[in-house]
Amino acid sequence: MKFSVSEISELIRHRRTILPKDYSPREVHREIVERLLTNGT
Secondary structure, three states: OOOOHHHHHHHHHOOOOOOHHHOOOOOOOHHHHHHHHHHHO
16 A cells, blocks of 8 residues: 555645544554554654
8 A cells, every 4th residue: 555745645634533432443453553653753
């Protein structure tokens, strides 16, 4: 899954807060969480 810079910028600009009541029961694999955290630093 590849995104262009403009697509990423669009995603960031339109992000929203997700409260615990809105969480889904779906598991997120540890590798995905680690990749997102690495990308955020």
